[in-house]
Amino acid sequence: MHYKKQLAVVAVAAAVGLLATGCSGGGGTSSGPVELSVWTGFTGGDAPGYEQIVKDFNASQKRIKVTMSAEPWDTIQQKLPSAWMTGQGPDIAAPASDPNVIAQYVKTKSVLPITQTGSGDTKINVDDFAPALVDEFTYDKKLYAVPANYATLSLYYNKALFTAAGVTPPTTVAELKEAAKKLTSGGTYGLVLADNNTIQMWPVLQWLEGGDIVDSKNCSVLDSQKGQSSLKPWVDLVVNDKISPVGLTGAEADALFSAGKAAMEINGPWAAPGYKKAGIDLGIVSVPLDSAGKPVTLGSTAPLAISAKSKHPQEAQEFLAYWTGKTAQKKFSLSTGFPSLRTDLADDADLKADPVVSVFSAQVPGSRLYLPQVPNATKVDSDGYVPMIGTLTRGTPLAEGTQSATKTIDDLTGCSAK
Structure with a gap:
């Protein structure tokens, strides 16, 4: 249920095909775009919102093409550790609906530190995220994931x-x-x-x-x-x-x-x-x-992280900047009812007027993460x-x-x- 706590589920055979061909090694040629693969467990009612972010990103430029597939969380958690360790997994993944799972991937050195942070549309605007979300994914003063959402x-x-x-x-x-x-x-x-x-x-x-x-x-x-x-x-x-x-x-x-x-x-x-x-x-x-x-x-939040073996870490971070950007996040909130993960949208008139978003957003100040960094x-x-x-x-x-x-x-x- 729930996040727990969600994209149309792709055929298992398709996911296995991605695994076998080595998603992290995928990429464009001199005449084509860089290809990035993303695995998530977002198969619920909010799935179209995530899918729309990918569609909008692909339509916004021609240098990078993102393909996202979704399977149940337990399937992702079974496949991803070995896939990332061997370099045969996706460039980017939401490893679990549990944000604390990132600690395991940091220990195995399976995820890359995120470095393209700062202001502007091409950077990951961590200063505009809810502080708890940044703290949750920071280990030894390095950021290893961004929030895929906040609920x-x-x-x-x-x-x-x-x-x-x-x-x-x-x-x-x-x-x-x-x-x-x-x-x-x-x-x-x-x-x-x-x-x-x-x-x-x-x-x-x-x-x-x-x-x-x-x-x-x-x-x-x-x-x-x-x-x-x-x-x-x-x-x-x-x-x-x-x-x-x-x-x-x-x-x-x-x-x-x-x-x-x-x-x-x-x-x-x-x-x-x-x-x-x-x-x-x-x-x-x-x-x-x-x-x-x-x-x-x-x-609650689900992490988005980049494989340490991705051949396109810069492009992957560019996609994460778009995903967490102000335009994409406002559109996502309006389509799914999720409060924004960005503090600079807290007073947005359109979000405050939405009857579902407003209820969930009103509770952000009193919200607590579960076992944060325990x-x-x-x-x-x-x-x-x-x-x-x-x-x-x-x-x-x-x-x-x-x-x-x-x-x-x-x-x-x-x-x-x-």
Whole structure:
């Protein structure tokens, strides 16, 4: 689902063909354009927006031709490491929907530092990006990727179900919990919660209660009093009040909402087209204020990086400059509902007037990245956090589940403060 958290899927055979012929080595001749290949996992409702960036770039000049293909994220993650190590992969790729994965490619020296930064249309305008996005992809003071997008999570709700139950959209965390219980009735779930293969929403629930996953020393705080108390109300709502099925993937949660079997879901802008197509009387509002009355939600991005073995690093950076440029990003936001990754579009009148973009953009100031630059962040999620949520929602005692997850996470991050 979700980013998690999306271009028409090309035939697997075509992707295999790219792999076999060596995309990084592709290029133009003296009489033709330089050819760049791009792999992504953008196969969802926002896919046409990415595809349009490529079309517009190719139409803007004749020196470079970009070909982009898309497959599911898990396929990209299986193919790309070996493809880039052997020089047979694409010139550019979005390696995963998880921004933290770039750390792995930096360690294996599979990605190039990005150097063509600065002002102007032919440079990558990093000073105009949201600062957290630059920090996320910077290692040893070198930038190794640019954001392919920036998304916040909002609260989707089924207007018809709300009207029938006499419920209004929640604005506080207390109202959200009460609405989730009241809307769970007759085979309809109040707040459908995916816990695997999805954009992370459980951290948002913890943040709403004042909790977190790790501290500033990258040590787990899940087993602390605050960590446990931030999980308990939501675990209780799932286990005792049955507001959501247990063990849902992102796609399964989306399917329930699309079928009118769930009143609410926390999701990103990529989900809106599918819900509208399904005929849902759709409402979108900001994630309710946290227990302290402050806005908070997940901010997510997917990285775009250049293969260390690309024969056309300059042209690749030129394409990334276009992708992240002001013109392309405004058009992308208007077509997909994503907030802009650029701070210089924050006050753009057209974006502020768009009913979808405006909701997601309004949450940028309160958005937080998930496990930003935490060592082994991807495995912290897959081996520690996700299994913990799965066991807690199946009835494992809170202390037992959080203590087990804490040990796993501290081992992965190298925490030595305990």
